[in-house]
Every structure is written in C-alpha cells, then in structure tokens.
Amino acid sequence: MGTRETAKVVIVGTGFAGLGQAIQLRKAGIDDFVILEKAREVGGTWRDNSYPGCACDIQSHMYSFSYEQNPGWTRSFSRQPEIFAYLRGVADKHRLRERIRFGQEMVSAHWDEDRAQWTVTTRSGDEFTAQFLVFGVGALHIPQVPKLPGLEKFTGPAFHSAQWDHDADLSGKRVAVIGTGASSVQFVPQIAPKVAELKLFQRTPPWIMPKPDHAMPRWTRAMFRALPATQRAYRALLYSLLEARAVGFNGHPGLMKAGEAIARRHIAKHITDPVLRRKVTPDYTMGCKRVLISNDYYPALNRPHVHVETDGIAEVRERSLVDERGVEHPVDAIVFGTGFHVTDAFDHLDITGAAGRDLGKLWDTEGMQTHLGITVNGFPNLFFLLGPNTGLGHNSVVFMIESQSRYVVDAIRTAGRRRATTVEVRPEVQDRFNRDIQRKLSEGVWSTGGCQSWYLDAQGVNRTVWPGFSWRYRMKTRKARERDFAWTRDS
Numbered sequence: 001m002g003t004r005e006t007a008k009v010v011i012v013g014t015g016f017a018g019l020g021q022a023i024q025l026r027k028a029g030i031d032d033f034v035i036l037e038k039a040r041e042v043g044g045t046w047r048d049n050s051y052p053g054c055a056c057d058i059q060s061h062m063y064s065f066s067y068e069q070n071p072g073w074t075r076s077f078s079r080q081p082e083i084f085a086y087l088r089g090v091a092d093k094h095r096l097r098e099r100i101r102f103g104q105e106m107v108s109a110h111w112d113e114d115r116a117q118w119t120v121t122t123r124s125g126d127e128f129t130a131q132f133l134v135f136g137v138g139a140l141h142i143p144q145v146p147k148l149p150g151l152e153k154f155t156g157p158a159f160h161s162a163q164w165d166h167d168a169d170l171s172g173k174r175v176a177v178i179g180t181g182a183s184s185v186q187f188v189p190q191i192a193p194k195v196a197e198l199k200l201f202q203r204t205p206p207w208i209m210p211k212p213d214h215a216m217p218r219w220t221r222a223m224f225r226a227l228p229a230t231q232r233a234y235r236a237l238l239y240s241l242l243e244a245r246a247v248g249f250n251g252h253p254g255l256m257k258a259g260e261a262i263a264r265r266h267i268a269k270h271i272t273d274p275v276l277r278r279k280v281t282p283d284y285t286m287g288c289k290r291v292l293i294s295n296d297y298y299p300a301l302n303r304p305h306v307h308v309e310t311d312g313i314a315e316v317r318e319r320s321l322v323d324e325r326g327v328e329h330p331v332d333a334i335v336f337g338t339g340f341h342v343t344d345a346f347d348h349l350d351i352t353g354a355a356g357r358d359l360g361k362l363w364d365t366e367g368m369q370t371h372l373g374i375t376v377n378g379f380p381n382l383f384f385l386l387g388p389n390t391g392l393g394h395n396s397v398v399f400m401i402e403s404q405s406r407y408v409v410d411a412i413r414t415a416g417r418r419r420a421t422t423v424e425v426r427p428e429v430q431d432r433f434n435r436d437i438q439r440k441l442s443e444g445v446w447s448t449g450g451c452q453s454w455y456l457d458a459q460g461v462n463r464t465v466w467p468g469f470s471w472r473y474r475m476k477t478r479k480a481r482e483r484d485f486a487w488t489r490d491s
Contacts, residue, residue: 002125008032010120010130012106015044017385017401018136022096024405038105042091046083051164052190054080057293062238062396069231071224077213108350116421138386144338150316158334172196173332184337189296198306199329207263207286211293245394246469249287253445256286270298279308288449353379368463369434371425380422383408388463395470403477411480420487429484440467
C-alpha cells in the first residue's frame with residue numbers, strides 16, 4: 001500500500017503554472033501545500049520539449065514572471081535550455097523543491113463530500129489529500145500522434161518532437177517529418193543540413209512572420225542588472241506592442257491583411273520556385289491558426305533534398321510511407337511535429353466531483369466549460385491554471401498564469417476568512433461567462449478566418465483562446481467575487 005500525505009493545497013505540475021501558484025501561496029502566508037510532479041525535475045513544457053531549435057515565440061523578457069525578472073537573457077527569444085534553467089532557478093530561489101514530490105504522476109482525483117476534501121491518487125499508488133486542488137498542467141503536454149495505418153510495423157525510429165529521441169542519429173538518413181506546426185518550423189531547419197533527404201508532409205501551411213530575434217547586448221544586460229527599473233520599462237513596452245495585436249484577432253480580421261502582406265514578402269524573399277511558393281502560402285486569414293515566426297524555415301525548404309508533400313499519408317510500411325495517391329516514399333525515420341491534445345487535454349484525467357460527476361465525461365458531452373477558465377460548477381475547491389479559454393494568440397500566457405494564481409489565492413483566503421470549507425462557482429455565473437465568451441469568439445478570426453485549427457473542439461467551438469485584451473482578463477480576476485460562489489461554512 002502506498003503512502004498518504006495531507007496538505008491544505010495540492011498543486012499538480014511544476015511548469016510556469018505550478019511554480020507560480022506555489023510562489024503566490026507562500027507570498028500569502030499559506031505554506032501548507034505540496035506539488036506533484038510526474039518527472040524527476042521541474043520545468044513542464046520546457047523540460048519535456050528538448051528538440052533541436054526549441055525556443056520561445058514570445059520575447060523572454062515578457063515570457064517570464066513579472067516578480068522574477070531575469071536581466072541575463074542572452075537573446076530576445078530565448079531557447080529551451082535557457083528557459084529550463086530559469087525555471088529551475090526560480091524553484092531553487094523560492095525553496096520550492098522541499099514541497100515537490102517528484103515521480104508522482106496523478107492518475108485520479110476524487111471529491112469526498114463528507115470530509116470536504118480532495119483525494120489525489122498517483123501512479124505509484126500514493127495518496128494526497130487536501131482541501132483545495134490546483135491543476136497547473138496546462139493543455140500542451142500530451143503529444144498528438146496520428147493513428148496511421150501500419151505505424152506499428154515501421155522498423156526505424158519514430159517519435160514525436162516533444163519526446164525527441166536524442167539517441168537516434170538522423171545524419172545521412174531519409175527522414176519524414178509529419179506536420180508543419182510550431183515545433184516543425186523550429187526543428188526542420190536544424191535537421192535539414194544533416195539528413196540525406198527530408199520529406200515534409202504538410203496538411204495546411206502556417207502563416208509565418210519574420211522573427212525579430214537578436215542577441216541581447218552585454219551593455220543591455222548590465223544595465224538591467226544595475227537598474228531594474230529599465231528592465232521593467234522594457235517589459236512594459238513589449239507588453240504594449242504585443243497587446244496591440246489583439247485588435248486584429250478579435251473582430252477586425254481586416255487588420256490582419258497588413259500582417260499577411262509581410263508574410264507573403266517573407267515567402268517571396270526566400271522561395272523562388274513558384275510551385276513550392278504556392279504550397280507554403282495559406283489560403284485562410286492570418287490568425288485563424290497559430291501565427292508562427294521563423295527566419296530559417298523557408299530557406300531550409302529551398303534545399304534540393306527537402307521536399308514538401310501535400311498529399312495525406314494513407315499507410316506506413318516497414319521502411320516507407322505511402323501517400324493518398326499511392327506513391328511510396330522510402331524513409332529511415334519519422335518525426336511527428338503534430339502538436340498536442342488541446343481541447344481534449346483533460347479527457348485522460350479521472351476527476352470525480354460532487355455527486356459523482358465525471359469531469360471528463362461532462363466536458364466530452366457538453367464541451368469544456370468553466371468560469372474564467374479557473375473554476376467549474378459541481379467541482380468544489382478545484383482550480384485550473386491555463387484552463388479552457390485562457391490561452392493567448394497575441395501575448396504571453398505567463399501574464400495569464402499570474403492573474404489566475406493570484407485569483408486562486410484570493411479564493412482560498414476568502415474561504416478562510418468566511419470559515420468556509422468549500423467554494424463552488426454558481427451555475428448561472430458559469431453559464432453567463434460561457435455565453436459571453438462564445439459570443440465574442442464567434443466574431444474573432446478563429447471562427448471567421450476560414451480554417452480548421454486546434455483551437456476548436458470536435459463541435460467546432462473554440463475552447464482554447466481568450467477573446468480580447470489580456471489586461472481585461474486581469475481586471476476580471478483581480479478578486480474572486482464572493483457573490484459568484486456558493487460558500488459552505490464549517491459547522
């Protein structure tokens with residue numbers, strides 16, 4: 001039988017969300033918490049994704065905690081090793097490792113109505129009980145691998161970009177890359193010079209903007225260290241510039257035409273072959289799918305041994321792929337750049353709330369619905385970080401995480417002040433929030449741009465993006481409004 005541990009708060013995950021929540025709890029004087037981490041190190045997404053070329057597509061001075069600024073970022077858009085090191089440093093500085101239980105992968109969570117507490121069971125058989133449960137796992141952590149007929153027969157290495165096989169030497173090999181999303185745009189230029197042939201299977205081309213990346217000068221880093229106010233001013237400037245992009249995404253797709261013009265010039269600058277140019281030019285409005293940034297992706301496609309294939313894959317054989325036209329493509333290795341489960345990212349979790357409600361089944365039938373992406377009716381004392389409809393297409397999600405983690409702390413402190421054992425969002429509040437947000441999303445480019453994207457669930461409903469300015473979200477989450485919740489007082 002496994003061990004048991006009790007705390008006031010259990011946090012799941014040690015990425016930006018989980019670490020950020022723990023820091024806010026400690027700042028509020030709440031030190032009775034534990035953090036469950038499935039791996040042996042902190043970092044979340046930035047630990048798991050170690051593929052060649054992995055980097056952030058938001059400037060690092062913005063993609064970091066406002067209260068833990070790093071004056072030493074070496075580039076404007078930092079690469080994975082540097083972000084991973086930053087998160088390890090944050091965990092060390094705030095002495096969070098003493099609260100982390102490594103190697104503990106949550107498999108289920110059950111609400112005990114009589115005791116008003118959550119019981120979390122991990123894969124090792126251990127149990128953790130707590131009054132409050134916070135999910136900091138986000139959505140981009142379960143690799144999406146297409147179910148291709150015959151894949152199990154393939155004899156060469158086949159892996160997802162988020163599970164990069166560093167022991168697989170791709171040098172001089174014929175490699176098939178499936179998918180042209182954010183990861184592929186980063187790793188294709190890194191492996192293209194090494195392989196003998198690269199077949200890039202593309203379903204829908206992404207809009208790609210030039211990447212304004214540059215090394216941070218030493219004098220800038222020295223100034224940020226000596227005068228932290230200058231870094232705060234730089235961060236504020238970045239925030240304003242990024243935030244302005246929200247206008248085009250939300251009900252003003254005409255403004256995206258200027259971005260499309262830049263992206264088309266970017267294609268024309270690097271790709272001269274008219275056939276290839278047509279293949280990589282999107283036919284939908286920019287912003288409908290995730291907008292990517294890269295300076296080396298298009299030049300990589302220009303290489304004579306790199307071929308963009310637009311026919312789907314019908315079958316996988318022992319040493320080849322067969323496309324939908326029946327053409328066989330001999331390959332030695334397959335790399336999936338097919339993204340992650342997003343709108344169904346929580347389906348694998350066994351979460352049972354009040355009256356035996358199964359969250360996975362509830363969301364599968366009714367769609368993912370929350371209040372502010374944080375609380376769910378029928379699931380008392382449960383909080384999500386980066387939950388449904390809190391993703392951003394224009395700014396840093398770390399900004400959203402900070403708003404949410406403070407909101408969670410306020411709800412927990414309010415429960416303590418009211419001597420309440422439970423806090424549960426009222427159903428009419430949750431319904432009103434979802435009606436309002438879906439009305440706004442219906443006017444956004446994600447719904448009107450003429451594409452199919454991972455922002456939408458199986459019913460075509462956007463369960464991913466926050467439709468508007470991130471500062472408005474912060475205003476809505478400054479306080480956990482007491483009238484929005486039902487509070488059960490300790491008898």
